[in-house]
Amino acid sequence: MPSAHLPPAPVADLLSDTLTKPTPGMRAAMAEAVVGDDVFGEDPTVRELEEQVSGLLGHEAGLFTPTGSLANQLALRLHVAPGEEMLADELAHVVRAELGAAAAFSGITSRTWPSDRGRLDPAAPLRLLATGVGPYQVCTSLVVVENTHNFGGGTIQPLAAIRAVRAATQPVGVRMHLDGARLWNAHVATGIPLDDYGREFDSVSVCLSKGLGAPVGSVLVGSSEFVAQARIWRKRYGAGMRQVGILAAAGRYAVEHHLARLADDHERTARVAVACANAAPASVDPAGVETNILMLDVAACGWSPGEFVAAAGARGVRVYAAGPRSVRAVWHLDVDDAATDHAGRVLATLLAGGGRESAG
Ligand SMILES: *Cc1c(COP(=O)(O)O)cnc(C)c1O
Numbered sequence: 353m354p355s356a357h358l359p360p361a362p363v364a365d366l367l368s369d370t371l372t373k374p375t376p377g378m379r380a381a382m383a384e385a386v387v388g389d390d391v392f393g394e395d396p397t398v399r400e401l402e403e404q405v406s407g408l409l410g411h412e413a414g415l416f417t418p419t420g421s422l423a424n425q426l427a428l429r430l431h432v433a434p435g436e437e438m439l440a441d442e443l444a445h446v447v448r449a450e451l452g453a454a455a456a457f458s459g460i461t462s463r464t465w466p467s468d469r470g471r472l473d474p475a476a477p478l479r480l481l482a483t484g485v486g487p488y489q490v491c492t493s494l495v496v497v498e499n500t501h502n503f504g505g506g507t508i509q510p511l512a513a514i515r516a517v518r519a520a521t522q523p524v525g526v527r528m529h530l531d532g533a534r535l536w537n538a539h540v541a542t543g544i545p546l547d548d549y550g551r552e553f554d555s556v557s558v559c560l561s562k563g564l565g566a567p568v569g570s571v572l573v574g575s576s577e578f579v580a581q582a583r584i585w586r587k588r589y590g591a592g593m594r595q596v597g598i599l600a601a602a603g604r605y606a607v608e609h610h611l612a613r614l615a616d617d618h619e620r621t622a623r624v625a626v627a628c629a630n631a632a633p634a635s636v637d638p639a640g641v642e643t644n645i646l647m648l649d650v651a652a653c654g655w656s657p658g659e660f661v662a663a664a665g666a667r668g669v670r671v672y673a674a675g676p677r678s679v680r681a682v683w684h685l686d687v688d689d690a691a692t693d694h695a696g697r698v699l700a701t702l703l704a705g706g707g708r709e710s711a712g
Pocket residue numbers: 418419420421422424445446498501502531533534559562570
């Protein structure tokens with residue numbers, strides 16, 4: 353059988369923190385997992401994962417889902433009735449990267465607030481808040497916060513800003529959902545306990561398949577009643593899974609063994625940010641690089657993102673064209689110090705050279 357012609361593996365694959373492959377220890381945990389039929393609630397490993405993660409986040413119950421998008425969409429569906437509204441920032445994953453699912457599945461309307469690199473300014477959502485507007489205008493039911501912020505460049509949301517939104521929305525019955533795909537990174541970078549973030553929200557989704565390194569999976573947490581409803585909708589959407597403890601075991605292993613090491617990803621990201629800023633000060637402000645995501649303003653250095661991605665790729669560094677000016681690099685479990693040093697040299701050299709001079 354002819355094999356697919358894959359290009360040679362890059363030296364540093366910084367395309368996304370979803371690329372991680374299960375480690376030998378994780379594979380062993382998967383192989384040994386005790387399993388049962390989870391649709392009948394009989395998979396003990398899934399139960400353990402749901403309890404582990406809901407406990408960490410300070411919520412009553414959890415639900416294992418195949419993707420973070422599904423975890424988010426179950427939450428949106430349950431918090432917002434058809435025709436009602438959710439508010440999110442204009443770069444949020446729920447409005448930019450879930451292909452309109454909130455509208456397509458749940459009849460939800462959305463309004464967005466502008467943000468600087470995704471950072472939450474409490475005044476911005478509160479300005480849009482519409483409650484008690486009677487039968488002729490759309491009512492706000494939900495505010496979504498993303499932490500860390502993906503397209504913002506790994507931005508950590510200040511707890512004080514989250515609390516300010518909570519203090520204004522809770523008394524008027526507007527709920528809050530945390531898209532915490534990378535909440536783990538915010539926790540490790542700040543030392544703020546996961547449940548300090550978690551308890552400010554009615555529901556939280558977290559990804560196991562990003563920097564934590566599991567091959568699949570997210571967990572949605574909330575009250576027992578909320579999660580019972582989410583379980584019904586998960587099945588309705590066709591995502592009731594059977595002996596899925598094999599995957600939950602990878603998630604449990606990831607939370608136990610790969611959480612603290614996210615600090616290494618942050619240190620490596622910061623190191624390359626400094627190298628890039630030294631070579632090309634306009635490309636990045638290292639003070640704004642807070643976790644495992646590096647956004648480079650390659651346009652400020654004379655590059656188009658597409659040309660920069662191709663030039664870096666030819667030198668063994670895979671990065672992603674994230675916008676009309678920017679290129680994104682993401683650190684994770686499978687990028688070590690040697691790959692980081694290589695990436696730092698390549699990116700800094702290309703930025704310093706500028707697009708026109710280096711092209712060809
Ligand atoms: C990755 C991600 C998700 C979920 O993505 P899936 O690919 O559906 O697992 C949700 N929110 C943010 C911010 C993400 O980065």
